[in-house]
Amino acid sequence: LSHLGQMQSKVSPVVEPSPGSTLESILGDLTQELQDLGITAVPKGDCASCRKPIAGKMITALGKTWHPEHFTCTQCGQEMGSSPFYERGGLAYCQEDYHQLFSPRCAYCAAPILEKVLTAMDKTWHPEHFFCAHCGKVFGNDGFHEKNGKPYCQKDFLAMFSPKCRACERPVMDNYLSALQGVWHPECFVCGDCFSSFTTGSFFELDGRPYCELHFHQRQGSVCHGCGKPITGRCISAMGRRFHPEHFICAFCLSQLQKGTFRDHGDKAYCHPCYGKLFV
Structure with missing residues (x-):
């Protein structure tokens, strides 16, 4: 009986972990117990986040090892696990946060551009x-x-924005003429009455439109009633018309008349002698 009592005195009591024991001490005790049983527990590496050994599952990414729960998005903290991720500056981002932070933005809708840009x-x-x-x-x-x-x-x-031709009001795209405080298609810069182009390069302006010499004087009333050509110098006004002095002649004898020294009959001018012969 005394021998049995001695044997009982050598049995060590079971020590329960105190509530204050940390996870590290528990893992340390477990590692020691495995070693006592002849099982060697070799850590797989240290977690790049918490710097503690990794004994179970791990994730390898960015050239480092991680506890699965510690490999998270730098921006939102979401655990990424085996989900696709993006790397920038040595940090990992979930797909949504990466595009929100770094992808180019559309100038129209302001949303990130995920594919073609x-x-x-x-x-x-x-x-x-x-x-x-x-x-x-x-x-x-x-x-x-x-x-x-x-x-x-x-x-x-x-x-909306191109200058408009003064004649046709269509946009002027290529060749154009600049005249009369506006621009014109070359084919549109013509006399406003006869539509002839100005081969000599000169034209007459009336009310903002170009005219050849003849039609300018016609509109101004300065065309000779005798020859039908413009009057650019001296003129005679008679019977509501204008004449070159040399073209104001008697309708019968064709002698040159002077203003105030003629008689008119039937819309024609006569010298006094011819008028007396014909109508008196």
């Missing part, structure tokens, strides 16, 4: 959002024109 006017755009600011059509091979920071198709740009 179009660059124009020193800005980035979703390809489907780069369209004419007036008609809304996506630009084709004709390209676009910029005005006040907005893109326009060629048709709308010309209609």
Whole structure:
């Protein structure tokens, strides 16, 4: 009996972990017990986040090892596990936060551009959002024109912003003439009455329109009633008409008349002798 009592005195009591024991001490005790049983527990590496050994599952990413629960998005803290992630500056981001933080923004809708990006006017755009600011059509091979920071198709740009021809009021795109405080298509800069071009380069202006010499004087009433040509020098006004002095002649004898020394009959002028012979 005394021998049995001695054996009982050598049995060590079981020590329960105190509530204050940390996870590290528990893992340390477990590792020691495994070693006592002849099992060697070798850590797989230290977690890049918490700097503690990894004994179970782990994630390898960014050239480092992590506890699965510690491999999280730098921005939102979401555990990423095996989900796709983006790396920037040695940090990991979930897909949504990466695009919100770093992807280019569309100049039209301001949303991140996730796939194809179009660059124009020193800005980035979703390809489907780069369209004419007036008609809304996506630009084709004709390209676009910029005005006040907005893109326009060629048709709308010309209609809205190009100078208009003074004659036809269509946009002037290529060759043009500048005259009478406006621009003109070369083919539109013609006499306002006979539509003849000004081959000599000279023209006459009346009410903002160009005219050839003849039709300018016709409109001004300064065409000789005798010869039908413009009067540019001295003239005689008689019977409500104008004449070159040498063309104001007697309708019968064709002698040159002077203003105030003629008689008219039937819309014609006569010298006094011929008038007396014919009508007195």
